[in-house]
Amino acid sequence: MPQLDAFATEPSSSSLIGTKVRLDRPTNREHGCCDNVVIIGKANSLTCTTCGAFRGWLSAEAATFIIETRARFGAPESIVLRTPRAPPAPAARADPPPPVKEIK
Numbered sequence: 001m002p003q004l005d006a007f008a009t010e011p012s013s014s015s016l017i018g019t020k021v022r023l024d025r026p027t028n029r030e031h032g033c034c035d036n037v038v039i040i041g042k043a044n045s046l047t048c049t050t051c052g053a054f055r056g057w058l059s060a061e062a063a064t065f066i067i068e069t070r071a072r073f074g075a076p077e078s079i080v081l082r083t084p085r086a087p088p089a090p091a092a093r094a095d096p097p098p099p100v101k102e103i104k
């Protein structure tokens with residue numbers, strides 16, 4: 001068994017190079033490119049796997065998440081990058097306004 005503890009201090013972003021990620025954020029749906037599947041390159045750049053267009057950068061948070069997830073569970077078939085669903089806007093809430101007590 002190889003001993004990798006000496007390298008466990010900082011996850012290396014270079015290990016993500018070549019990893020395919022599906023972008024499923026709202027902005028990717030509105031301004032998508034081909035199948036919204038990108039490949040991670042140098043410095044966590046994201047490149048469209050179909051047409052080669054530059055799609056942005058993988059955040060350090062997302063990179064760390066993918067590295068940690070792979071270390072724990074092994075490489076998944078596909079990685080999907082999403083943003084958490086935003087809470088509903090106050091105007092969209094169905095709750096009735098609180099009753100107003102009239103004081104006479």
Ligand SMILES: [Zn+2]
Nearest residue numbers: 033034048051
């Ligand atoms: Zn494309």
